[in-house]
Amino acid sequence: xxxxxxxxxxxxxxxxxxxxxxxxxxxxxxxxxxxxxxxxxxxxxxxxxxxxxxxxxxxxxxxxxxxxxxxxxxxxxxxxxxxxxxxxxxxxxxxxxxxxxxxxxxxxxxxxxxxxxxxxxxxxxxxxxxxxxxxxxxxxxxxxxxxxxxxxxxxxxxxxxxxxxxxxxxxxxxxxxxxxxxxxxxxxxxxxxxxxxxxxxxxxxxxxxxxxxxxxxxxxxxxxxxxxxxxxxxxxxxxxxxxxxxxxxxxxxxxxxxxxxxxxxxxxxxxxxxxxxxxxxxxxxxxxxxxxxxxxxxxxxxxxxxxxxxxxxxxxxxxxxxxxxxxxxxxxxxxxxxxxxxxxxxxxxxxxxxxxxxxxxxxxxxxxxxxxxxxxxxxxxxxxxxxxxxxxxxxx
Numbered sequence: 001x002x003x004x005x006x007x008x009x010x011x012x013x014x015x016x017x018x019x020x021x022x023x024x025x026x027x028x029x030x031x032x033x034x035x036x037x038x039x040x041x042x043x044x045x046x047x048x049x050x051x052x053x054x055x056x057x058x059x060x061x062x063x064x065x066x067x068x069x070x071x072x073x074x075x076x077x078x079x080x081x082x083x084x085x086x087x088x089x090x091x092x093x094x095x096x097x098x099x100x101x102x103x104x105x106x107x108x109x110x111x112x113x114x115x116x117x118x119x120x121x122x123x124x125x126x127x128x129x130x131x132x133x134x135x136x137x138x139x140x141x142x143x144x145x146x147x148x149x150x151x152x153x154x155x156x157x158x159x160x161x162x163x164x165x166x167x168x169x170x171x172x173x174x175x176x177x178x179x180x181x182x183x184x185x186x187x188x189x190x191x192x193x194x195x196x197x198x199x200x201x202x203x204x205x206x207x208x209x210x211x212x213x214x215x216x217x218x219x220x221x222x223x224x225x226x227x228x229x230x231x232x233x234x235x236x237x238x239x240x241x242x243x244x245x246x247x248x249x250x251x252x253x254x255x256x257x258x259x260x261x262x263x264x265x266x267x268x269x270x271x272x273x274x275x276x277x278x279x280x281x282x283x284x285x286x287x288x289x290x291x292x293x294x295x296x297x298x299x300x301x302x303x304x305x306x307x308x309x310x311x312x313x314x315x316x317x318x319x320x321x322x323x324x325x326x327x328x329x330x331x332x333x334x335x336x337x338x339x340x341x342x343x344x345x346x347x348x349x350x351x352x353x354x355x356x357x358x359x360x361x362x363x364x365x366x367x368x369x370x371x372x373x374x375x376x377x378x379x380x381x382x383x384x385x386x387x388x389x390x391x392x393x394x395x396x
Contacts, residue, residue, distance in 0.1 A: 013183040014123045014138045020176035021082070021119055026149030028169030030248045031241070034093065034231040035162045036101065043229065045098050045356025052102070053109035058339045064114035075180055075192055082177030085111040089170035097217035115176070122183065143256045147249040154245020156194040162241075167279040203333045211382050213337055215276050216317050217345035218336055218349035219283050219309065222368040224349035226290065229357045237294040247299055251306035252307035260314035263315040267347030274321070275316035280379055283309040283372030288389055291365035309372070320382065 036046045068077040088108040093103055117140055123138050149172065158166035234244045267275055286305045290297060317337070325333040349371070356364035 008027040010126050011183050012254045014126060015141050017119060017176055017179040017183070018123070018138045018142035019145040019178055020172045020275070021115060021145075023145040023149035023174035024085070024089075024169045024176060024250075026169075027165055027172060028152040028250075030115060030155060030231055030245065031148055031153060031162060031165040032226055033093075034159035034235060037232050037246045038140075038162060039096055039101060041098055041101065043358035044189040044354035045230075046073075046232075046348055047228055047352075047357070049098075049102055049105050049349045051351035053105050054343060054350065055108050058343045058347075060113035060141070061339065063119070066118065068114070069117065074118055074121055075183060076380060077114060078122065078364070079177045079181045081111050081114050081118070082173050082180065085115065086170040086174035086177070087175060088171075092166055104225060105124060112341055116172075119176075119180075122180065126183075140170075140256065140260070143252060146266065148253050149244045150249045151242075152245075153236065154242035154248075155243035157245075165241075189302070200336075203329050203336060206324060206333075208385060209321060209333060209337075210319050210380065211378050212276075212317050212324070213273075213341040215280070215378040215382070216313060217374050218378070219276070219280050219313050220342050220371040221345040221349035222283050222287060223309070224346055225353040225357060225364055225368050226287070227351055228353050230385060233301075233357075233362055234294060237391040239294070239299075243296070247303050248310060250303040254304045254307035255311045256313035260308065263312050266312060267315060267319060271386070272316040272320035273379050275312055276320075276382060277376055277379030279309055279313040279316070280372050280375040284373075287365045287369035289370065291363050294362065312340060 033046055033050070036049065041049070064077060064081065068074045085108065088111050089102060091104045091107070092101065095101055117144075120139075124305075140226050149168070153165040153168055156168055230248075231244055234247070235241070239247075266278075270278070286302050286309055289302050292297075321333050321337060349368075353364070356367060
């Protein structure tokens with residue numbers, strides 16, 4: 001097989017993998033809370049289940065990574081995990097009651113934990129060297145697949161019920177495993193070893209890094225009630241699953257636009273601290289409006305704000321981390337920023353969202369508006385530090 005033919009096969013294989021994987025997430029994730037409610041779980045039980053799944057995923061992902069790296073079996077582990085994810089997703093339909101659903105949800109969390117990072121590792125390794133393809137192509141295809149699958153799943157739910165979305169997601173996860181199995185053999189470059197304990201302490205002692213993690217934890221944590229209960233809230237107010245799926249897809253589409261176009265444009269004009277402050281203000285506005293109305297017209301307008309409350313925030317935080325942390329400690333910093341900072345924050349806020357939604361319904365989103373706004377003073381401190389650094393450069 002010629003080099004160009006191998007390159008095309010590699011590109012198409014990774015496109016298939018990302019399309020199936022993120023299609024599976026798109027079909028299942030938005031509708032899972034609604035399914036759990038239909039199975040009789042209370043708001044507190046749904047929040048507890050989702051939060052525990054997040055914590056399990058945080059522990060299982062690094063463990064799977066160590067196993068795969070030690071034996072050089074990233075592709076096979078991905079294939080097995082994706083297949084088991086499909087089985088676990090389907091198993092939701094076979095159980096009832098909190099205990100049974102809790103066990104299945106934890107199994108689903110364990111199996112999904114390595115999927116996204118392993119897919120990234122496979123694609124990044126294959127795209128290196130001779131420039132077979134750009135990683136952004138396959139990641140963009142994944143985001144587009146998420147949108148399409150969420151929209152399709154909404155129509156499936158209207159037609160055949162919530163079981164259809166569960167089975168669609170399960171099938172797509174299994175397809176992702178098959179796509180990984182058929183990829184051309186590609187050695188995965190050995191990842192950079194994490195910094196020793198001293199490097200970890202250097203990152204933890206970095207004041208600006210701590211401010212970035214705090215701001216991101218508040219702004220992203222404020223998404224928790226919406227992510228866990230938006231589908232349930234909308235359903236109670238007569239918004240059908242197909243329309244709800246389109247609303248969810250609109251939010252992801254705005255995220256893609258910010259990642260690819262608007263975000264870089266904004267960050268060329270605003271320092272990261274100011275961009276983080278903008279995300280905090282937009283988040284407070286978004287959740288405040290969501291607390292007061294479920295008008296479809298208004299929801300369509302504010303779903304576009306997700307690009308600023310998520311994607312712009314992420315880009316700004318990564319840019320600031322790249323500036324304030326020594327280059328040889330970037331991997332350590334990102335390990336703390338992601339799973340331990342944002343993952344733990346999301347789990348805790350999701351856990352709090354259950355009783356909040358049960359007691360106040362949509363009005364509970366005012367609390368999330370306040371949480372997002374609480375990140376603004378942190379962003380101001382970051383912005384002041386940026387001005388100080390600029391002044392030092394001028395005087396030099």
